[in-house]
Amino acid sequence: MRLLKRPKPVESAVSDSERELFGGPLRYDLGWTDHEWDFLETSLLSAVRAMPRMVAGTLRLAWRTDRPALLTVGVAEAGQGLTAALGLLVVNSVLGSLLADGSAADRVSDAVPALIAGAVVAVAGALLASWSTSAAGRLEPKVERAANEQYLHAAARVELEAIEDGEFRRLIDTAQHGPPSARRMVGACVATMNGVISLLAVGGVLTVLHPLLLPMLLLIAAPRGWGAMRVSQRRYLSVMAWVEHLRASRLIAGLLISRSAAHEVRVHGVGRFLLRHYRNMAESAETEATRLAKDKAATELLAAALSGVAALITYGAMAALIMSGRMELAVAGTAVVAVRSGSASLGALVMTTNSLHEESLYVRDMERFLTEAGNRSIPSGGLPLPEPTKVITLEGVSFSYPGRETPALAELSLTIPMGSVVALVGENGSGKSTLVKLLAGLHLPDSGRLAWDGVDVAEADREQIFDRVSLLTQDFERWPVTARANIEIGRPDAADGDLTAAARYSGADLIAETLPKGFDTLLARVFRGASELSGGQWQKFGLARAQYRDARMIVVDEPTSALDPGAEIAAFDRIRGLADERRAVVLVTHRMSGVRYADLIYVLHEGRLVEQGDHESLLAAGGRYASMFHMQAEQYGHGAGAGTGVPHQGGSAPKPT
Numbered sequence: 252m253r254l255l256k257r258p259k260p261v262e263s264a265v266s267d268s269e270r271e272l273f274g275g276p277l278r279y280d281l282g283w284t285d286h287e288w289d290f291l292e293t294s295l296l297s298a299v300r301a302m303p304r305m306v307a308g309t310l311r312l313a314w315r316t317d318r319p320a321l322l323t324v325g326v327a328e329a330g331q332g333l334t335a336a337l338g339l340l341v342v343n344s345v346l347g348s349l350l351a352d353g354s355a356a357d358r359v360s361d362a363v364p365a366l367i368a369g370a371v372v373a374v375a376g377a378l379l380a381s382w383s384t385s386a387a388g389r390l391e392p393k394v395e396r397a398a399n400e401q402y403l404h405a406a407a408r409v410e411l412e413a414i415e416d417g418e419f420r421r422l423i424d425t426a427q428h429g430p431p432s433a434r435r436m437v438g439a440c441v442a443t444m445n446g447v448i449s450l451l452a453v454g455g456v457l458t459v460l461h462p463l464l465l466p467m468l469l470l471i472a473a474p475r476g477w478g479a480m481r482v483s484q485r486r487y488l489s490v491m492a493w494v495e496h497l498r499a500s501r502l503i504a505g506l507l508i509s510r511s512a513a514h515e516v517r518v519h520g521v522g523r524f525l526l527r528h529y530r531n532m533a534e535s536a537e538t539e540a541t542r543l544a545k546d547k548a549a550t551e552l553l554a555a556a557l558s559g560v561a562a563l564i565t566y567g568a569m570a571a572l573i574m575s576g577r578m579e580l581a582v583a584g585t586a587v588v589a590v591r592s593g594s595a596s597l598g599a600l601v602m603t604t605n606s607l608h609e610e611s612l613y614v615r616d617m618e619r620f621l622t623e624a625g626n627r628s629i630p631s632g633g634l635p636l637p638e639p640t641k642v643i644t645l646e647g648v649s650f651s652y653p654g655r656e657t658p659a660l661a662e663l664s665l666t667i668p669m670g671s672v673v674a675l676v677g678e679n680g681s682g683k684s685t686l687v688k689l690l691a692g693l694h695l696p697d698s699g700r701l702a703w704d705g706v707d708v709a710e711a712d713r714e715q716i717f718d719r720v721s722l723l724t725q726d727f728e729r730w731p732v733t734a735r736a737n738i739e740i741g742r743p744d745a746a747d748g749d750l751t752a753a754a755r756y757s758g759a760d761l762i763a764e765t766l767p768k769g770f771d772t773l774l775a776r777v778f779r780g781a782s783e784l785s786g787g788q789w790q791k792f793g794l795a796r797a798q799y800r801d802a803r804m805i806v807v808d809e810p811t812s813a814l815d816p817g818a819e820i821a822a823f824d825r826i827r828g829l830a831d832e833r834r835a836v837v838l839v840t841h842r843m844s845g846v847r848y849a850d851l852i853y854v855l856h857e858g859r860l861v862e863q864g865d866h867e868s869l870l871a872a873g874g875r876y877a878s879m880f881h882m883q884a885e886q887y888g889h890g891a892g893a894g895t896g897v898p899h900q901g902g903s904a905p906k907p908t
């Protein structure tokens with residue numbers, strides 16, 4: 252039975268801002284929505300059928316996190332169901348006494364024992380409810396934490412390629428609703444359990460009173476159940492379709508208050524521009540919220556009307572039964588109370604079942620993410636790397652980014668011997684940073700072979716590769732923690748690191764001396780009492796971190812871009828000094844002054860290796876490297892014959908073409 256009409260794609264309003272800033276409507280892939288609709292287009296019955304599976308999943312998680320709390324909730328909820336049934340029997344007994352023959356005083360005094368029993372039952376019910384609430388309150392945050400840990404652990408373990416894949420990022424985004432939903436599912440499970448038990452109790456009493464009363468009760472609650480189900484499914488579809496729009500609005504809002512954008516936001520008037528777009532996008536979202544609200548109101552009105560008609564039929568039938576003498580007045584009185592409380596219980600049960608269903612949709616997204624993340628996670632285990640390693644070799648290595656036709660690296664063959672300083676040179680986009688990512692084990696070659704002393708990284712234990720590589724990229728992380736932790740985070744689990752040596756090595760020790768609390772100064776402006784460093788000072792902390800790591804291969808990508816001329820010369824000297832027989836240094840830079848003393852220089856062009864050798868031989872060859880070197884030398888006034896001159900002045904070096 253199809254209870255729901257397929258909704259129109261949620262695509263009507265495309266804001267101008269989406270067109271202007273993002274090149275078109277930001278909507279979740281509608282192909283996905285179509286596919287999901289098959290799942291969502293479920294009847295009430297199938298949602299109820301799926302319930303045991305959903306409940307079992309949540310209960311398993313709850314069982315793993317806090318067994319005593321879960322058992323307490325179960326016992327307390329079952330007890331409450333019992334008190335509900337006893338309460339109805341008490342009502343029946345009281346009504347029986349009150350409607351019996353005899354004087355008013357006698358009838359009231361006959362009812363007293365049942366009234367006392369009723370009070371005891373009510374107190375017991377209240378105590379059980381409060382016991383259950385406190386245990387469920389203890390359980391819920393634990394379930395959310397467990398689910399969050401699963402989510403974050405899986406996200407941190409996936410391959411870099413997955414992180415850079417837009418589809419997967421969307422999955423990460425939607426799955427973040429999962430942990431809070433898992434928490435709410437515990438509450439919904441408890442409420443559902445409560446509803447089921449109360450309803451069984453009421454249903455049992457009603458069936459005993461008269462067999463027709465239970466079907467009538469169900470008739471009253473069914474339309475409300477249908478309405479609630481339809482509203483929640485439409486809300487879910489809408490959330491999914493608008494998730495990117497919401498993300499983009501948050502991005503714009505974030506930019507308005509971000510520190511890094513603060514200068515342009517003010518000086519270039521970007522603030523006004525972004526605010527206008529923020530409003531524009533918020534208005535589109537409001538249109539969708541209004542549409543949903545109208546739909547919800549209409550659905551609920553229809554459900555209430557149908558439920559009212561069912562109630563009318565029920566009470567009419569009861570009146571007919573009384574008048575035909577087939578139902579006693581006391582039974583009818585109890586039945587009215589039971590139908591009222593029963594339909595309230597059933598209504599609540601439908602709502603909680605429905606929220607269980609709705610929350611489970613989000614938990615399902617998280618499950619889907621966990622499965623996908625599991626498929627795309629960095630494999631554990633593999634061949635051990637030789638220690639010490641003598642050489643890293645690339646043979647015919649090619650690599651393309653997903654969705655890109657031209658390979659970022661093509662048929663690359665080169666060697667990186669331990670103890671040497673290897674420089675990677677080439678124009679923007681020639682593939683240097685991509686090669687760095689491959690060397691660090693962040694990406695694996697699509698074809699060809701990258702090996703540490705003959706052990707192919709595709710078969711090697713990736714953890715061991717990560718352990719042996721120290722990475723200082725152009726956009727290295729400026730961790731919002733203390734100066735000390737900013738260096739020690741290079742080897743987070745090491746207890747034997749030499750912080751002083753690492754800081755002295757890069758010059759970060761002198762910077763720390765000027766900080767209010769030395770190495771214990773917090774380097775995160777967002778917190779009170781924290782200090783901020785200049786770009787060049789941060790780079791020295793980055794270098795110290797890279798050195799602290801004590802790796803076999805140190806890869807530095809533009810390590811001196813923010814350093815003043817003196818600091819730059821010193822930094823290149825220090826970087827050269829890092830190479831020893833156990834360790835290689837891979838240097839990526841556009842500053843030819845730093846490249847000059849490298850033992851081996853590889854020149855890349857459009858992902859291919861076009862020249863290799865040392866500085867002198869490459870200059871003598873008069874090729875691409877020589878022209879890049881001369882171009883920079885000329886800029887600093889050394890003239891075309893600057894084979895011996897070293898252009899190391901500050902300012903950004905011109906990008907070779």
Ligand SMILES: Nc1ncnc2c1ncn2[C@@H]1O[C@H](COP(=O)(O)OP(=O)(O)OP(=O)(O)O)[C@@H](O)[C@H]1O
Pocket residue numbers: 415652653655659677678679680681682683684685686
């Ligand atoms: N994450 C990515 N996804 C898709 N393509 C990418 C990605 N990163 C880089 N590319 C593409 O791969 C090619 C090589 O880029 P790469 O960053 O390796 O060059 P580079 O030599 O380091 O450049 P630069 O000197 O500007 O830092 C470029 O065409 C670039 O557009």
